[in-house]
Amino acid sequence: MPVVMDESALGRRVVVRYRRTDPGAAPPLSDVVGELRAIDQNSLTVLTGRGVRTIPVSAVVTARIVAPDRGRVLDLERVAARGWRPAETVELDGWLLRANSGWTARGNSALPLATPGRPIATMLADVLDFYATRSLDALIQVPLPARGLLDAELAQRCWTITSPVVVLTKALSGGQPPAGAGAGVPVALESVLSPAWQAGYHARDGQLSEAARSLLSRHENVRFASIRTGGETVAIGRAVVDEGWAGITALEVAEPHRGRGFAVRIMTALEQWAVQQGASHAYLQVTATNSAALGLYRRMGYSEHHRYHYRRAPGERGERGERGEREAPGASSGERGAPGASSADSRPAKSPPSITP
Numbered sequence: 001m002p003v004v005m006d007e008s009a010l011g012r013r014v015v016v017r018y019r020r021t022d023p024g025a026a027p028p029l030s031d032v033v034g035e036l037r038a039i040d041q042n043s044l045t046v047l048t049g050r051g052v053r054t055i056p057v058s059a060v061v062t063a064r065i066v067a068p069d070r071g072r073v074l075d076l077e078r079v080a081a082r083g084w085r086p087a088e089t090v091e092l093d094g095w096l097l098r099a100n101s102g103w104t105a106r107g108n109s110a111l112p113l114a115t116p117g118r119p120i121a122t123m124l125a126d127v128l129d130f131y132a133t134r135s136l137d138a139l140i141q142v143p144l145p146a147r148g149l150l151d152a153e154l155a156q157r158c159w160t161i162t163s164p165v166v167v168l169t170k171a172l173s174g175g176q177p178p179a180g181a182g183a184g185v186p187v188a189l190e191s192v193l194s195p196a197w198q199a200g201y202h203a204r205d206g207q208l209s210e211a212a213r214s215l216l217s218r219h220e221n222v223r224f225a226s227i228r229t230g231g232e233t234v235a236i237g238r239a240v241v242d243e244g245w246a247g248i249t250a251l252e253v254a255e256p257h258r259g260r261g262f263a264v265r266i267m268t269a270l271e272q273w274a275v276q277q278g279a280s281h282a283y284l285q286v287t288a289t290n291s292a293a294l295g296l297y298r299r300m301g302y303s304e305h306h307r308y309h310y311r312r313a314p315g316e317r318g319e320r321g322e323r324g325e326r327e328a329p330g331a332s333s334g335e336r337g338a339p340g341a342s343s344a345d346s347r348p349a350k351s352p353p354s355i356t357p
């Protein structure tokens, strides 16, 4: 195969051009587009819209990863919004206007899932009004490249940009977890947000507001994972399952206990639970600058699906309650989110409730 493709492409959307072997085939070349499910020295297995196709490596002419199309990006964003449910979600012409007393950027921003059938100026006026009414900065989460035109429009209107968040995905096999120091360490999996789990949450000085606790718990299929040693909670994570997707958030290991495999152990336990709940894929969000989390997720087999960033309305500087972006483990993000929120999610809110992670 002249173009290099290896296991790092597992779970990604690929295009494989191959030479047809049936005698007299015309045209002689054909393409297969879909998710790469397996690869070895002999063949590539691709899940296409019409089923699974296995192509011998000897027939492959080129193979490359392609960006997910706009529909897939927005579909995943819609599913991810279901996994992180703020106190208020109002649908307005295909946009979700979300508010949760300022806790996390994802919980307090507009998500433009569709192109509204009216002028952008009036749409933005409604967004400004929605957040002003709640004493929150107007923030728009912009999935890229799916909403690139909107992003350009917002830039032109001087909406300021925040650091990018990477959305990572992986196909869940339910197979063997990666070996590591944490293997065998017991993980508690609870369906309610316990005091012990909260004790492992260190964002915002470890204080989870009522708004934060409610958001973390607001899901009918959620699990809170924790590792406790000697009466201390040393690692936590949260997972939800929606429409076959596991969303992992609020991953955090207490600083003195990092580098001992606890994060891998938490992730593995949550993924195994999610598979039992029917999840075939997992997603998480992480701030692009969070190299420790990105390293962990890549080691766990995740790869980039798409990115998003936030745009803040001009004149709103986000200092109210702002602590920088951090994802609560729930959102994963580079800064450090509140567990349960991705680092990517932290956001500045106008009033006291600071931003999550």
Ligand SMILES: CC(C)(COP(=O)(O)OP(=O)(O)OC[C@H]1O[C@@H](n2cnc3c(N)ncnc32)[C@H](O)[C@@H]1OP(=O)(O)O)[C@@H](O)C(=O)NCCC(=O)NCCS
Pocket: 180, 182, 250, 251, 252, 253, 254, 257, 258, 259, 260, 261, 262, 263, 264, 265, 285, 286, 287, 290, 291, 292, 293, 295, 296, 297, 299, 327, 328, 329, 331, 332, 333, 334, 335, 336, 337, 342, 343, 344
């Ligand atoms: C990210 C975090 C959870 C990792 O926890 P951890 O217990 O140190 O992770 P593990 O010991 O399980 O490490 C597993 C893998 O992660 C990667 N990793 C962990 N720390 C890393 C670092 N500082 N730099 C690069 N890679 C790192 C490595 O690939 C490591 O595998 P290896 O030990 O075989 O090299 C931890 O740093 C943390 O709590 N950070 C603050 C909260 C946060 O950012 N959460 C994620 C929000 S999206």
